[in-house]
Amino acid sequence: MQFIGITHHGEPWAAALAGSRVLPLVPVPGFWADAEGWQDKAAGLVAGAAGSEASDAGAWLERRSVTEVPLVPASARVICVGLNYKAHVAEGSFKDQELPPYPTLFARWTASLSVGNVPVPVPAGEDGLDWEGEVAAYIGRRVESVDESAAGDAVFGYSTFNDITSRRAQKLTSQWTLGKNGDFSGPLGPLVSRDEVGDLRDGLQVRTRVNGIEAQNGNTRDMIFSVPAIIALISQTFTLHPGDVIATGTPDGVGYARTPQWLLQPGDTVEVEIEKLGTLTTPVGDLSLRSRA
Numbered sequence: 630m631q632f633i634g635i636t637h638h639g640e641p642w643a644a645a646l647a648g649s650r651v652l653p654l655v656p657v658p659g660f661w662a663d664a665e666g667w668q669d670k671a672a673g674l675v676a677g678a679a680g681s682e683a684s685d686a687g688a689w690l691e692r693r694s695v696t697e698v699p700l701v702p703a704s705a706r707v708i709c710v711g712l713n714y715k716a717h718v719a720e721g722s723f724k725d726q727e728l729p730p731y732p733t734l735f736a737r738w739t740a741s742l743s744v745g746n747v748p749v750p751v752p753a754g755e756d757g758l759d760w761e762g763e764v765a766a767y768i769g770r771r772v773e774s775v776d777e778s779a780a781g782d783a784v785f786g787y788s789t790f791n792d793i794t795s796r797r798a799q800k801l802t803s804q805w806t807l808g809k810n811g812d813f814s815g816p817l818g819p820l821v822s823r824d825e826v827g828d829l830r831d832g833l834q835v836r837t838r839v840n841g842i843e844a845q846n847g848n849t850r851d852m853i854f855s856v857p858a859i860i861a862l863i864s865q866t867f868t869l870h871p872g873d874v875i876a877t878g879t880p881d882g883v884g885y886a887r888t889p890q891w892l893l894q895p896g897d898t899v900e901v902e903i904e905k906l907g908t909l910t911t912p913v914g915d916l917s918l919r920s921r922a
Contacts, residue, residue, distance in 0.1 A: 630668050630675070630822045632660075632786075634700035634744070635690075641698050645671040646819050650689045658702050661872035664769045664785045668822055699742040699817050700767075702872040707737040709792060709809065710859060713852050713878025720886040732854045732862060735805045737792075737876070740922075743813040745909050750918035752811055755795050757892025758913060761879035762837035762845050762901035764829060765790035766856050767820055772869040780860035783869065787826050789818035789901045789909035790876050791837075796885045796892070812922040817874075818901075818909040826905050830855055833904040835880055840897055847880020854878075 631646040637653045643660035644651040652674060654660060660667050701707070711733040712718050718728060743749065751758055769785025792815065799808025826833070832850035836843060859875060884891040893899060895915040902908040 630671055630825070632671070632700055632820045632822075633692075634698040636696040636698055643667065643700055644690075644695075645675055646692070647675050649692050651692050651695060652689055657700060657872075658704075660700070661702050661870075664871055668785075697744040699739070699744060700820050701739055701742060701817070701874055703739055704870075705739055705872045705874060706869070707739060707742065707815070707874045707876065708863060709735050709737055709876040710854065710878040711735060711805070713854055714847055714880045715851065715853060716847070716881035717879060717883070718853075720881045721883070728853060732859050734859075734863070735809060737815055738810055741810040741812065741815045743816040743911075745816055745818055745911065747813055747816060748912045748914035748918050749793055749811070749813045749816070750914050750916055751893070751895060752795050752798070752919075753916055755797050755892075756890070757884070757894050758811075758814070759794045759796050759884045759892055760837050760839065760844060760899045760901075761792035761794060761883060762835055762903070762909075763790050763792060763879045764788075764833065764835065764849060764877045764903060764906070765817060766829075766875045766877060768860070768869045768873040768875070769823075769871055771871065772860060772864045775861055775864050777855075777857045777861040780857040780864065781828070783860055784823050784856060785871070786820045786822040787829075787906060788820045789903045789906045791816050791899065791901050791909060791911055792876055792879060793893075793899075793911070812919050816909055816911045818907055821906050829877070833906070835904075836902045837882065838900045838902070839884075839891070839893065844884070844891070845880050845882030847882070849877070851880065852878060 837845035
């Protein structure tokens with residue numbers, strides 16, 4: 630099953646996605662209160678309406694007619710993993726250091742999240758923006774002090790994600806928060822349920838293109854820390870809740886590590902394509918776009 634967030638009745642709703650149509654299900658907090666139950670309900674509703682323009686399940690809408698929003702509750706924690714592919718560590722400013730013994734974690738606020746086809750502005754003082762195509766994992770059940778063997782069961786699904794970064798701001802201090810929370814800089818694609826994706830350790834190809842030119846080409850089997858290992862570590866310190874998001878890190882090929890640097894400019898388009906998850910497209914705009922924030 631695939632799900633997206635939409636604006637419906639003036640508030641964020643979860644909706645099932647079937648081709649070019651969407652079926653509103655429930656407000657986003659209600660969806661995450663019973664994500665697995667809503668997955669079962671949605672599967673039945675979509676199957677019952679297959680090939681039909683009308684359905685007793687509810688009102689189908691054309692995807693192009695709705696406003697999409699992140700399928701993430703306002704209360705969610707968005708936990709990002711840095712330096713999670715060996716080749717990415719080797720290309721950047723950490724290349725002379727040993728691999729970290731634990732995942733490098735940092736946070737995004739939900740206010741920085743966006744969806745596909747929404748322009749992201751280049752902040753003042755930045756020479757451009759950098760791309761980081763990666764897989765986002767969504768927590769589907771409460772997780773407290775679990776070990777790695779049980780942690781994978783907490784994942785509800787995955788989506789494409791672009792951890793678009795303001796590099797100048799990121800490097801002002803040893804903490805990355807400022808550079809990782811630009812307005813509209815965290816676009817997410819549709820959520821695909823775990824049963825359709827499988828285990829990331831089996832390998833999904835992650836590709837990023839800038840104006841049609843391939844910039845990144847990696848595979849999730851090359852992650853240093855697996856999603857279950859990351860969840861288990863986090864859960865020892867704080868409880869994860871349904872709707873929390875873990876961005877699992879990016880492969881090599883980012884722009885700041887190149888000579889000369891290659892950064893996103895107004896007018897550019899960046900695409901993140903991930904096997905089984907689809908393609909996430911983000912246009913880049915200028916500072917005037919911040920008036921929407």
